[in-house]
Amino acid sequence: MPEVIKVGIIGLGTVGTGVVKLLEEQKKDLVWKAGCRLEIAKILVKNLNKKRNVDIDNKLLTDNWEEFINDPEIQIVIEVMGGIEPARTYILAALEAGKHVVTANKDLMAEYGKELFDAANKHNLDLAFEASVAGGIPIIRPLKQCLAGNTITEILGIINGTTNYILTKMTNEHVSFDTALKEAQKLGYAEADPRADIEGFDAARKLAILASIAFYNRVTLKDVYVEGISKLSLKDITYAKELGFVVKLIGVAKNTLEGIEARVHPMLIPISHPLASVNDSFNAVFVKGNAIGEAMFYGRGAGELPTASAVMGDVIDVARNIIHNCTGRIACTCFFHNSHKPIDKVIAKYYIRMHVADKPGVLASIAGVFGNHDVSLATVIQKHRSGNMAEIVVITDDVEEKHIQDALQVIKGLSIVSEISSLIRVYSEE
Numbered sequence: 420m421p422e423v424i425k426v427g428i429i430g431l432g433t434v435g436t437g438v439v440k441l442l443e444e445q446k447k448d449l450v451w452k453a454g455c456r457l458e459i460a461k462i463l464v465k466n467l468n469k470k471r472n473v474d475i476d477n478k479l480l481t482d483n484w485e486e487f488i489n490d491p492e493i494q495i496v497i498e499v500m501g502g503i504e505p506a507r508t509y510i511l512a513a514l515e516a517g518k519h520v521v522t523a524n525k526d527l528m529a530e531y532g533k534e535l536f537d538a539a540n541k542h543n544l545d546l547a548f549e550a551s552v553a554g555g556i557p558i559i560r561p562l563k564q565c566l567a568g569n570t571i572t573e574i575l576g577i578i579n580g581t582t583n584y585i586l587t588k589m590t591n592e593h594v595s596f597d598t599a600l601k602e603a604q605k606l607g608y609a610e611a612d613p614r615a616d617i618e619g620f621d622a623a624r625k626l627a628i629l630a631s632i633a634f635y636n637r638v639t640l641k642d643v644y645v646e647g648i649s650k651l652s653l654k655d656i657t658y659a660k661e662l663g664f665v666v667k668l669i670g671v672a673k674n675t676l677e678g679i680e681a682r683v684h685p686m687l688i689p690i691s692h693p694l695a696s697v698n699d700s701f702n703a704v705f706v707k708g709n710a711i712g713e714a715m716f717y718g719r720g721a722g723e724l725p726t727a728s729a730v731m732g733d734v735i736d737v738a739r740n741i742i743h744n745c746t747g748r749i750a751c752t753c754f755f756h757n758s759h760k761p762i763d764k765v766i767a768k769y770y771i772r773m774h775v776a777d778k779p780g781v782l783a784s785i786a787g788v789f790g791n792h793d794v795s796l797a798t799v800i801q802k803h804r805s806g807n808m809a810e811i812v813v814i815t816d817d818v819e820e821k822h823i824q825d826a827l828q829v830i831k832g833l834s835i836v837s838e839i840s841s842l843i844r845v846y847s848e849e
């Protein structure tokens with residue numbers, strides 16, 4: 420049994436700093452938790468002169484990749500640098516060199532998961548990525564292991580901390596979008612390029628990873644329909660609140676007879692639903708399984724120590740596997756390649772806000788077009804009148820997306836309609 424296992428860390432930003440802090444804080448306990456001491460051999464960074472937020476022996480830092488990868492002492496590489504390249508090349512090289520890998524990189528796992536797993540399998544190595552989805556919340560391991568006795572049919576959740584922080588601040592404190600985003604960046608929640616968060620791609624990558632694991636199918640970013648929160652207006656958030664909803668960025672994945680449905684977009688959630696009270700950087704993931712029924716995983720979805728907590732769980736697991744000589748045990752589980760259900764076929768309820776002429780017969784004309792497209796209306800409210808214009812909000816019953824899009828195409832062309840201002844999907848049990 421090894422007395423010490425050496426780790427090499429790539430990246431010393433928000434997550435890397437948390438990992439270094441936990442390795443130090445847990446130093447004594449790791450001996451009995453992991454079965455050996457875990458020591459840092461090297462930390463690869465970009466800028467050696469940067470001031471660090473953690474006490475670190477400067478001799479451990481290097482900006483030389485060759486020096487890092489050729490260190491024979493390193494048995495586990497912890498990649499917390501982010502992005503596709505050079506992270507992909509570095510992880511492949513680490514695996515090729517016989518080193519186990521722990522990563523928090525959802526960009527890579529969502530797009531190059533197969534390639535990385537193939538490399539890990541070839542050498543019987545561990546590739547662990549718990550921190551890549553929902554920060555500190557355990558969800559990858561529960562899906563792969565604890566819930567393996569179920570057929571999972573659905574995943575629904577809030578899986579991006581930055582957008583949830585922004586929406587919470589806008590809804591509860593009327594803070595502007597830009598100010599809330601700056602706060603989220605300062606708190607270390609946002610990606611290096613925050614457009615990945617606000618345009619929904621970070622959540623879409625995480626959903627692709629969750630759907631792949633839950634449905635034993637290969638799901639990648641391109642299979643996910645994505646809409647972010649950048650076009651949401653404060654007006655819709657306010658109107659939603661008046662109607663008994665909160666607006667959240669939601670990821671939905673379903674394994675249906677018509678294929679795998681995977682989508683990320685803003686959604687009106689009834690205030691009575693548990694997801695409505697998931698605020699700030701917290702995430703929550705609902706999982707539906709045939710045996711367990713519904714399970715909800717809740718916790719901090721981003722930030723230094725919550726994310727480092729997930730990374731450390733993986734590192735300890737890999738150390739245990741090394742000690743017990745059972746590495747590479749849980750490999751890739753994407754056994755199937757089912758088709759993907761296009762967004763046109765998705766069934767949902769819709770909130771639509773539009774500006775129309777304020778005169779008799781307008782509502783009847785619009786209702787007529789919806790009716791002709793099999794769209795049934797649950798709620799119609801006139802919100803605001805000014806001059807000869809009125810603002811109306813419509814909430815539909817469950818309907819196929821194609822019917823809504825076709826109806827709106829016709830409605831847009833009516834002379835009595837000046838603008839369709841927003842369309843947001845509404846939570847539906849369907």
Ligand code: NAP
Binds near residue numbers: 466
């Ligand atoms: P970050 O704060 O931007 O830190 C990135 C680190 O990587 C920095 O230390 C940087 O070095 C280093 N780096 C960048 N390019 C490099 C290169 N070419 N060679 C060597 N080092 C390089 O990022 P982060 O927020 O910690 O995120 C890291 C990863 O964790 C990402 O994949 C992210 O998606 C994921 N993640 C983050 C969170 C979160 O809450 N932040 C949560 C879950 C998952 P310098 O310091 O020298 O510039």
Ligand code: HSE
Binds near residue numbers: 721
């Ligand atoms: N930028 C990500 C988020 C970090 O806000 O959720 C956690 O993956």
